[in-house]
Amino acid sequence: MVVLVSGSGTNLQALLDAVEAGGVEGYGARIVAVGADRAGIEGLARAERAGIPTFVRRVPEYASRAEWDLALTEATAAYEPDLVVSAGFMKIVGQEFLARFGGRLINTHPALLPSFPGAHGVRDALAYGAKVTGCTVHFVDEGVDTGPVIAQGVVEILDEDHNDGGAALHERIKEVERRLLVDVVGRLSRDGYRIEGRKVRLRDE
Numbered sequence: 001m002v003v004l005v006s007g008s009g010t011n012l013q014a015l016l017d018a019v020e021a022g023g024v025e026g027y028g029a030r031i032v033a034v035g036a037d038r039a040g041i042e043g044l045a046r047a048e049r050a051g052i053p054t055f056v057r058r059v060p061e062y063a064s065r066a067e068w069d070l071a072l073t074e075a076t077a078a079y080e081p082d083l084v085v086s087a088g089f090m091k092i093v094g095q096e097f098l099a100r101f102g103g104r105l106i107n108t109h110p111a112l113l114p115s116f117p118g119a120h121g122v123r124d125a126l127a128y129g130a131k132v133t134g135c136t137v138h139f140v141d142e143g144v145d146t147g148p149v150i151a152q153g154v155v156e157i158l159d160e161d162h163n164d165g166g167a168a169l170h171e172r173i174k175e176v177e178r179r180l181l182v183d184v185v186g187r188l189s190r191d192g193y194r195i196e197g198r199k200v201r202l203r204d205e
């Protein structure tokens, strides 16, 4: 798989650790490259420490969003991944990327979709006054966080979560999210899957 990141990369680290612990045979997948939309982030440093190739494609370096999308597509395709994992990648990919990787591009989102899509899933759930939130691993389609759901994890919102703008809540979500993502990627890779409309079927379902 190729993993795309924009920040701290703790979800990437969980995948790196799972591959390391299980081996490619045991876990079912390995990371062939890590891509980012910005330089100097911990996510890239994690990849470099693990000896995994990295690439950066920054939107401002291209004349248009479509040109950036094409560059990201080509950089990713160079590694011939079977699966692409958007793990804290804070950009919406475009038509070119979807045409190339649709049906094998997954994203992890810090809310229970279809509630609270977009870039502020944690903050939006808190502001709404929701009592539970969580995380969703889903296939990516043309919409923003609208693709078929693969798995979700639930996290309770506590009264004190309103005191720090959601930082502690996001950390609790990320603990659940990392386990969920590792589990989903392993199962998709080992067992195979098919997407039937909005239903994602793993081999044992």
Ligand code: GAR
Residues within 6 Å of the ligand: 005, 006, 007, 008, 009, 010, 011, 012, 043, 087, 088, 089, 090, 108, 109, 110, 118, 119, 120, 121, 174, 177
């Ligand atoms: C994760 O919680 C992920 O769901 C979220 O960014 C965090 C990345 O953490 N993504 C989004 O909000 C996408 N809309 P990490 O860099 O430590 O893996």
